[in-house]
Ligand SMILES: O=P(O)(O)O[C@@H]1C[C@H](O)[C@@H](CO)O1
């Protein structure tokens with residue numbers, strides 16, 4: 001989800017580049033956050049020229065514009081993952097569309113497996129940093145010719161996750177009475193779609209990784225490249241299976257179920273962070 005503000009990127013014309021006029025408003029909602037927006041307009045991904053289409057069960061495919069408690073926002077209902085077969089730059093393309101419509105704040109959320117032993121299912125992990133494993137192998141969304149209109153060839157991402165917003169989110173969590181559910185840690189994105197082996201998880205633990213997922217890092221890199229302020233968190237939907245004798249195996253159903261159980265609290269959390277941003281920017 002992203003907050004819309006004035007000041008579109010210079011030299012880019014969204015209507016011209018994406019022929020956005022041809023998008024048809026559409027209304028059908030999956031997440032309660034998008035449902036709760038006022039003055040909604042929805043655009044299914046397949047109505048946007050050159051936009052990828054979401055193929056993941058449980059991931060609806062549309063852009064939703066509207067007001068969240070009076071603040072103009074743009075939501076993605078369904079994101080794109082490398083395992084769906086798209087090039088990584090295409091997975092991150094919606095972030096550039098956000099930049100082009102004048103968005104300066106990105107709030108990225110994901111479902112992740114909890115590797116840190118202290119984490120419980122249902123915890124919210126504020127992301128303080130990431131390990132971009134895909135990038136280790138050269139799979140970076142900025143690979144290829146650099147578009148200077150968005151940002152520099154070699155962007156720094158060492159402070160990708162805004163420290164002030166992280167502190168504010170921690171405070172907000174406490175005010176909401178969910179302080180015991182809030183963690184702060186390091187996220188990693190793997191290519192998926194297979195979940196991790198026990199040996200892979202053991203290696204990641206040594207690297208200081210707290211939660212494991214299949215998204216977000218490529219979106220954050222692209223947002224950071226174009227100067228957006230980023231806040232991101234993971235919902236810990238399952239505990240990583242770190243020994244060979246556990247009966248339960250990681251599964252997508254558990255991920256979906258934990259997401260559903262926490263929808264309302266996440267919606268309230270995001271809404272309060274959005275209010276905080278508008279009052280402090
Ligand atoms: O899009 P996110 O990262 O929230 O979704 C995670 C990663 C996979 O798509 C799926 C695995 O269950 O959940």
Ligand SMILES: Nc1nc2[nH]cnc2c(=O)[nH]1
Nearest residue numbers: 111112113212213214255
């Ligand atoms: N890679 C990965 N992605 C997830 N998304 C939700 N849970 C998990 C998990 O355990 N591993």
